[in-house]
Amino acid sequence: EQVLVRSPGEYDAAIEAAQPGDTILLADGEWRDFDLVVRGEGTGRAPLTVAAQTPGGVVLTGQSSLRLGGSHLVVSGLVFRNGYSPRGDVIAFRVDSEELAFDSRVTQTVIDGFSKPDRYESDYWVAIYGKRNRFDHNHLEGKTNKGVTLAVRLDSEDSRENGHRIDHNYFGPRQSLGSNGGETLRIGTSHYSMFDSKTVVENNVFDRTDGEVEIISSKSGGNTFRGNLFLRSRGNLTLRHGDGNLVERNIFLGHGKDYTGGIRVINRDQTVRDNYMEGLRGTGFSSALAVMNGVPNSPPNRYVEVENAQITGNSILDSARIGFGVGADEERSAAPSKTVFARNLMSASGSDAFLSAASDVSGIAFDGNVVLSGTVDPALAKIARGAAELERAKNGLLYPRDPAIDAAGAPRDLAPIGLEEVGVDWYPKPKDTSPFESSGRRVTIAPGVDALVAAVEVAQPGDVIELAPGRHVVERTIALDKAITIRGTGPDKPVILFSRPSLIELREGGDLQLIHLVIDGSLAPDSVGNSVIRTTIYPVQSNMQIEFERVEVRNLTVNKSFNVLTLGKSTFADRIAIRDSAFSDISGTIISVASETEDYGQYNVEYLDVADSSFENIGGPIADVYRGGRDESTFGPAVTLSNNTLRTVGRAATNGSEAALHLHGVQIARIEGNTVSQSAPLKIVHTVGTPATSVVDNSFDNTPVPVFEELIYQGAPRVEMSGNSLDGEPLQ
Amino acid sequence: EQVLVRSPGEYDAAIEAAQPGDTILLADGEWRDFDLVVRGEGTGRAPLTVAAQTPGGVVLTGQSSLRLGGSHLVVSGLVFRNGYSPRGDVIAFRVDSEELAFDSRVTQTVIDGFSKPDRYESDYWVAIYGKRNRFDHNHLEGKTNKGVTLAVRLDSEDSRENGHRIDHNYFGPRQSLGSNGGETLRIGTSHYSMFDSKTVVENNVFDRTDGEVEIISSKSGGNTFRGNLFLRSRGNLTLRHGDGNLVERNIFLGHGKDYTGGIRVINRDQTVRDNYMEGLRGTGFSSALAVMNGVPNSPPNRYVEVENAQITGNSILDSARIGFGVGADEERSAAPSKTVFARNLMSASGSDAFLSAASDVSGIAFDGNVVLSGTVDPALAKIARGAAELERAKNGLLYPRDPAIDAAGAPRDLAPIGLEEVGVDWYPKPKDTSPFESSGRRVTIAPGVDALVAAVEVAQPGDVIELAPGRHVVERTIALDKAITIRGTGPDKPVILFSRPSLIELREGGDLQLIHLVIDGSLAPDSVGNSVIRTTIYPVQSNMQIEFERVEVRNLTVNKSFNVLTLGKSTFADRIAIRDSAFSDISGTIISVASETEDYGQYNVEYLDVADSSFENIGGPIADVYRGGRDESTFGPAVTLSNNTLRTVGRAATNGSEAALHLHGVQIARIEGNTVSQSAPLKIVHTVGTPATSVVDNSFDNTPVPVFEELIYQGAPRVEMSGNSLDGEPLQ
Ligand SMILES: [Ca+2]
Ligand SMILES: [Ca+2]
Structure with a gap:
């Protein structure tokens, strides 16, 4: 059954009465101060759907929010704009701490500038709880206040080993916050980092997500980050807490912008393979690749040592820094161990230290790497120098013209995801131009x-x-x-x-x-x-x-x-x-x-x-x-x-x-x-x-x-x- | 001729065409963002008048202001509410520094809460320039931002020895500002204090004007303050700069409220006579009466010594402090001289020092004073102790029952001005009650x-x-x-x-x-x-x-x-x-x-x-x-x-x-x-x-x-x- 509702009252009655397979259509137009609660039980074959009459035609304004509770729910086609959530999140995959969402999906939804007016009052735009939820093909742009844009929460057993999928979203520009709390995506917190999240983050675009030093903060185990594109974004993907994460086939294009970074590796059993990085200018924690030193017997909220990391087949080109033992100090004294760094292709953007080692690297096996240019720390002499002309392939990425060294670096079949493949096609993605003299008048x-x-x-x-x-x-x-x-x-x-x-x-x-x-x-x-x-x-x-x-x-x-x-x-x-x-x-x-x-x-x-x-x-x-x-x-x-x-x-x-x-x-x-x-x-x-x-x-x-x-x-x-x-x- | 105008455009045309004797009536209703400029030349017999169609019926809101320029202008019946002036003043007796108002009058006008939103952004509500202007029967209430409520400016020769009259106004509650700049009335500034202003301030009520330590700051010479009523107002009337001012027949009723004061005397040739004070709790600079020490050869912005002050025939009853040589320190070392303190009647509110002397009092001639109660500094032994029963007379003020000491104290014929005699009768004067539990619901x-x-x-x-x-x-x-x-x-x-x-x-x-x-x-x-x-x-x-x-x-x-x-x-x-x-x-x-x-x-x-x-x-x-x-x-x-x-x-x-x-x-x-x-x-x-x-x-x-x-x-x-x-x- 499909019903069209025109007011919050009509909606409440409809959702109360809804059966699996039903679709409630919100009438096109502005829904102001709408406390939208999607609550019910669909089935795998017959989900319960709440959708805009026309995708993008329903605009939630003022003090509005969306909460989902139950199972097999689908929400689609909404726009949040001209307002902010009065709660702790704009979209929550739970109604309250007792009533979570499972097997549910939010798709084709836009949140644009729906930020609390106080830039230091914190909220999440999206908080995912429960299990097996999907957040896909959404467009999130312009968060100005503090707080993670999208958080996966593991604060109860019902939310762990969750198998969520976060895919094909457009994470649009997020301005510099000037404070902690500007992450675009966070999975877990240090408090629950001993648990696996098993969340898949794939085929998303992060475009100018400049909030703070961490674009993605992975604070749990067993996550997969695959096929994402990071465009001109300050900061990096940080494996901050939790073990056994997989980071593969992501593409980082810094375009030479300050502080653009790649991947920061902490903890055990991390795999970083087949990624492509170009034009990154970050150093230190925000290096194109930072393999950190750990704290011996680290408490969960400090730095667990890097052990058994597999860092292979990555291209790191025209970038400022690759660091081993990053953060080494009196506390962080444990160098990486049992780690493989192999078949990576590297070239430097400047004359400063490119490949640097701040601690002992004997725990890292180097094999089959090629560095084309840049200053290399003597401790890293095992990394072979090479020379090669690079050319841009059809996928827009650089590869050696010489097939002899083609074994090093990212695979040829990478296919950077296009902007048109993420978010929605009915909401424009913002340009990057100076505000001055732009009108021509x-x-x-x-x-x-x-x-x-x-x-x-x-x-x-x-x-x-x-x-x-x-x-x-x-x-x-x-x-x-x-x-x-x-x-x-x-x-x-x-x-x-x-x-x-x-x-x-x-x-x-x-x-x-x-x-x-x-x-x-x-x-x-x-x-x-x-x-x-x-x-x-x-x-x-x-x-x-x-x-x-x-x-x-x-x-x-x-x-x-x-x-x-x-x-x-x-x-x-x-x-x-x-x-x-x-x-x-x-x-x-x-x-x-x-x-x-x-x-x-x-x-x-x-x-x-x-x-x-x-x-x-x-x-x-x-x-x-x-x-x-x-x-x-x-x-x-x-x-x-x-x-x-x-x-x-x-x-x-x-x-x-x-x-x-x-x-x-x-x-x-x-x-x-x-x-x-x-x-x-x-x-x-x-x-x-x-x-x-x-x-x-x-x-x-x-x-x-x-x-x-x-x-x-x-x-x-x-x-x-x-x-x-x-x-x-x-x-x- | 009388014309009714309904828009700023119509008004501008009408004022342009107006002749002496004409009246322009503003149509009743809200005039939003109205930059009202009353400019023209009337005559003594035939002024040019701009008035509300009905007194109180015209409400200027948003970013509105009133400026007068020319001569023999009358403005009446307006209300400023729900907004604030975008300029430095709400009402200015000038259009700009070149074009002042003379022989003009603003009457029957209300300014209620028309304060800049930023409490520390300064403005005047009323700034009087020019000469022989009158500001009377107005109601000013609720200034929350910084800056004098009503300022008489002497910053050009055309504004000195001005003969302005400020009378029968209701200066309603002004909350504590928590900063300098909360004066209700100021005449002149230290910079021009060598000039006479010759402004008359009479028969006004100051009701809970609690902005800061000065309710009135007289910073010029030759002013008269007569017949005003100060009700439960923190601070005092200060003769801060300028000589030869007259303060007479004013009534200060503190009702036992903290920091309520009377008159502070500085400079030469000041006359303070026939005033009545009761229930004042201020001490130090805010004493019921504070005669200050001066700085020898004081620069104009410091403290000119008190010389030739005549302080006679005042009643200062149930009050906390009368001080001589107040502020004496290394810099302020010049004691009052050639001064008369005579026929004053005094009684204390508490057991602390009531009559105090912080410096030599040999320059003060004491004669015919009576102190009924309170601690008296030995240096002031010339002030005679007396005993008398006081009773409240028909005018509501206390007088000795015993006619023998009736020669001391304020005159019997004082007539405190009534609240109904000031401001306008079509706008209510605010009550003084707790905000809590006031609805009864x-x-x-x-x-x-x-x-x-x-x-x-x-x-x-x-x-x-x-x-x-x-x-x-x-x-x-x-x-x-x-x-x-x-x-x-x-x-x-x-x-x-x-x-x-x-x-x-x-x-x-x-x-x-x-x-x-x-x-x-x-x-x-x-x-x-x-x-x-x-x-x-x-x-x-x-x-x-x-x-x-x-x-x-x-x-x-x-x-x-x-x-x-x-x-x-x-x-x-x-x-x-x-x-x-x-x-x-x-x-x-x-x-x-x-x-x-x-x-x-x-x-x-x-x-x-x-x-x-x-x-x-x-x-x-x-x-x-x-x-x-x-x-x-x-x-x-x-x-x-x-x-x-x-x-x-x-x-x-x-x-x-x-x-x-x-x-x-x-x-x-x-x-x-x-x-x-x-x-x-x-x-x-x-x-x-x-x-x-x-x-x-x-x-x-x-x-x-x-x-x-x-x-x-x-x-x-x-x-x-x-x-x-x-x-x-x-x-x-
Ligand atoms: Ca952070
Ligand atoms: Ca002051």
């Missing part, structure tokens, strides 16, 4: 009062607003909720003056590019916490981009704490870039990205780049970047400061940091070619991880030497210092 | 899943939700946007369990009272930053009240930072009260009110009271209260901790404060009669002001002695310690 504004405010209000995302030379006075704070470029025209930069505490307030959706103009703070009122640009106090879910190019900012002196850019709590910028700009007579901080003070491992900016700019008479630091806590699930922040001139920076009595640049917990800092005079010192504090700080070719005059501190690491600060001068003398 | 909830969530959703403000004994499971976070009491019934407390990181999220309008129940965290997920109760990430404009009575909270141990109550940035509780409650096995902080970390003088709670409760096995402190910075414009926070038992509190490695109680910048702390064992120490850090900390009659066992620190004050920590014991021995 531009408007020109004459000097005057509040014309700029009005222009931004009516602008469309990607528009360019051109300012004619002259004075542009802004008497209302500009609320920016789209990507906008504001650019001066003519040889003389136009001047923007503003009479509120802020010129621009960044809201949800706001991206800002400022080019060739002057911002003058002399009309701003005396209000504590003034900032030319700041974030709204409303939630901001999407990561922002902020760029200054050929911008002059001056006369921010009406009080003692006037900043240029301030990001508040729970806001995150993917990138802040300043180049060819000039800042003068500013009482506060130029870039304040230091609002996550709770030491939960959260922070405000991924990349901060400041280049070819000048800073003169600045009260606070040019950047104050804070990432506290001991969590290691994130890549950033990364700060680059190159070829700038700092003169009288950071010396205001109100500058609590007492620094010209203040970095706390930054993972990568490059300070290069800057000229610093009559300023407070640079201060760089390292917390967790393996921070990479280099201070190279800078000149310091009348300025204290940089201050480095290690908060956790025992030993001298881990900093590369070279080519610097102090008052004209080489600085040691 | 109650519903009873049986044990089960999510019944409580549903009950709160449909409840009305002031409802009581009664929980029957048993287990109440909550699977969705309760979003609380009204005042609700949740109370257990029956002898056995009902148990609430919750499966989200928080049980309750406090939103705008949320007040919470929990009585006779158990909250158990054992179902909560492991999510960093769990808190049983926390504030939303959306803006919260209204101050909250949170009360626990006979509540048990237990098993918050799923991770290392599980709090009971956490107030986030830009949220403020008027009061958090805990009594007869028990807390056990909690990994985090009981009350975390420490989110304003920017050291701008902001904080999260006014009163925190914890009494007759027990705390056992608590990882963090029982309270973490933070108020940073050096601002002195606020009264709080005030913390009372009495008769509690603490056992194993604050000793978790993750407790950054390393304290069992952590108070930073608290103004008043009373720690009395507590039993503390096997715990981390109490830590109290003093910043600005004159903090009053007492630690009395506590017993400490196996616990370090309390730690006190002064951040700014030079000298031993200012703490009263008495009656305490350590491991059974008296603690010195």
Whole structure:
């Protein structure tokens, strides 16, 4: 029987009455605040089906969710959009902890941006419980809040050795979370990692799933990861806990993007074979391949030693790092044992260490490997050097032209899954383009009062607003909720003056590019916490981009704490870039990205780049970047400061940091070619991880030497210092 | 001519065409996002009028504002509600800095809660520029954001010696801002304080205007404050800058409320006569009368010495403090001179110092004063003691029954202005009642899943939700946007369990009272930053009240930072009260009110009271209260901790404060009669002001002695310690 229902009430009655083989069709349209519970007993031949009248025609909005309980249930064709789940998950394969789903399936379903507004309030989008469930041909995109996108839970016996299948899904872009909890897929938890899950994850696409260091965190045994495609995704597939997993025939294409990784091996009896990796740039834990050291007699939540791993027949090409004994330290002292590394084909992307060994490798049998290029640790001399020309085969992957070495590397018959084979064909997969200047539209504004405010209000995302030379006075704070470029025209930069505490307030959706103009703070009122640009106090879910190019900012002196850019709590910028700009007579901080003070491992900016700019008479630091806590699930922040001139920076009595640049917990800092005079010192504090700080070719005059501190690491600060001068003398 | 207009477009055309004597009527109804500019030239006899069709019938909502420019303009009958100004002010007597208003009037207008959502984004509700303007019979209530409610600006010559009249207005409740910038009325700024304003402020009512320490800040010369009524208002009328002001026939009725003050005298040639004060409880700067010491040759922004003050014929009854030489310190070393203090009638409310002198009083001539009760500093022996029975006269004020001493004190003909004489008669003045149990409604909830969530959703403000004994499971976070009491019934407390990181999220309008129940965290997920109760990430404009009575909270141990109550940035509780409650096995902080970390003088709670409760096995402190910075414009926070038992509190490695109680910048702390064992120490850090900390009659066992620190004050920590014991021995 097939019934069409038009309201939650009608649906409840229909599902109550449904018999095996019945189909309930939800009428096309918006279902707002719909607490959809699919509960019943179908049979293998006659499942109980709940489907959209037209696939994609039913949109669940507001505070909606889907729960399944019973057996042989099928749900299909729904879209979750414009809202978020009020529960702990959007789709749960259980009604509550007593009533799980078995032999059930969710397919052809879309979850798009259905994220809790608070980016640090956690939920799962999909939580799979029970046994023999299938989640396939779904499209999950744009999770902005904390929590695993899809979790397989093993928290009761009914959910173990489950035989779930997760296949043909499109895991679309997930932005950098700036915190732990950004995994796309997790199977199990450390607490239940002694149990087998026996879940199959195959033929899925992971496209720009950049949430954190783990794309997939396998925390149970007996899982299979096969035929998946990882596209331009930061992080890797980690066999974090549990033994006897199989990782085969997956394809990782990094396209040279930062932090793209492959597979990280921990625990016993893991098989990693016939995978293909290309263009990966991750190192350390995020290497193309990381075989870790373990903790002797490890407790389940630490690192079980690698034993009996079979790593064979993989191609790892144009990549940055393959590591053995990764993570070796006093605690992680157990090197891999009884392990085979054979018939792998490898080539490096750069001149840094490519094949590296951080511990004894005598427990690894090397055989039939070929490394085509890159620096190899002497301990790995057993890995044979080779030379071969690679050519792209019809499947789009690289193979040796010379059949003589064809025995090494991934098999010829790999068939990367196509984007059209995953998800649904009625929902578009997102493109990857810059938000700026994307509309092709531009408007020109004459000097005057509040014309700029009005222009931004009516602008469309990607528009360019051109300012004619002259004075542009802004008497209302500009609320920016789209990507906008504001650019001066003519040889003389136009001047923007503003009479509120802020010129621009960044809201949800706001991206800002400022080019060739002057911002003058002399009309701003005396209000504590003034900032030319700041974030709204409303939630901001999407990561922002902020760029200054050929911008002059001056006369921010009406009080003692006037900043240029301030990001508040729970806001995150993917990138802040300043180049060819000039800042003068500013009482506060130029870039304040230091609002996550709770030491939960959260922070405000991924990349901060400041280049070819000048800073003169600045009260606070040019950047104050804070990432506290001991969590290691994130890549950033990364700060680059190159070829700038700092003169009288950071010396205001109100500058609590007492620094010209203040970095706390930054993972990568490059300070290069800057000229610093009559300023407070640079201060760089390292917390967790393996921070990479280099201070190279800078000149310091009348300025204290940089201050480095290690908060956790025992030993001298881990900093590369070279080519610097102090008052004209080489600085040691 | 009279024209009725129905849209902004019609209005613009009408005002453009208007002639002296014309009236433009705005049609009754909602005018959303209306940028109302009243611009034109009337004459003394024929003003140009813009009025509501019906007084109160025109409601400006959304992002609306009113600006006047020209002369002889009248605006009347408008209501601003449900929105906020996008500019720096809601009503401005100027269009821009070039175009001011003269001889103009705004009357019969209401601004109710028309506050910017960000409580720390500043604006004025009314800014008066120009000359000879009148602001009268208006009703201003509920400003929640920073910034003076009504400011008279003197920032150009056209705005000085202005002769403005501000009369018959109702300044309704303004909640505690928890920061500087909460003044109700300010005339001038220190920058222009050498100029006379000559503004008259008379016959206004200030009802619960509790924003900060200054209700009125007079920062210019030649003003008159006459016949105003200050009702239950914290703070005082301060003659902060400028000379030659007159303060007469005002009435201050404190009703015994904390921090209620009268008049603070600074500068030269001030006259304070014939005022009546009763029931005031302020001390220090907020005394019923504070005559301050000055700075010799003071710069304009510091404290000009008191010279030639005439303070005569005032009644100051049932009040806490009258101070001479207030604020005397190394900098403020100049005592009042050439000053007369005569014919004042005084009586004390308590046994503390009533008449106090902090510096030499030889420059003050005392004559004909009578003090009926209270402690008098020996330096003030010239003030005659008297005895008199007081009786309430027909005007409601107290006068001596004995005509013999009738020469002292306020005149008999004072006539307190009635509430019905100020503001408008078509808009109600708000009552002063508890938000809890105000509706008289109650519903009873049986044990089960999510019944409580549903009950709160449909409840009305002031409802009581009664929980029957048993287990109440909550699977969705309760979003609380009204005042609700949740109370257990029956002898056995009902148990609430919750499966989200928080049980309750406090939103705008949320007040919470929990009585006779158990909250158990054992179902909560492991999510960093769990808190049983926390504030939303959306803006919260209204101050909250949170009360626990006979509540048990237990098993918050799923991770290392599980709090009971956490107030986030830009949220403020008027009061958090805990009594007869028990807390056990909690990994985090009981009350975390420490989110304003920017050291701008902001904080999260006014009163925190914890009494007759027990705390056992608590990882963090029982309270973490933070108020940073050096601002002195606020009264709080005030913390009372009495008769509690603490056992194993604050000793978790993750407790950054390393304290069992952590108070930073608290103004008043009373720690009395507590039993503390096997715990981390109490830590109290003093910043600005004159903090009053007492630690009395506590017993400490196996616990370090309390730690006190002064951040700014030079000298031993200012703490009263008495009656305490350590491991059974008296603690010195
Ligand atoms: Ca993680
Ligand atoms: Ca103030």
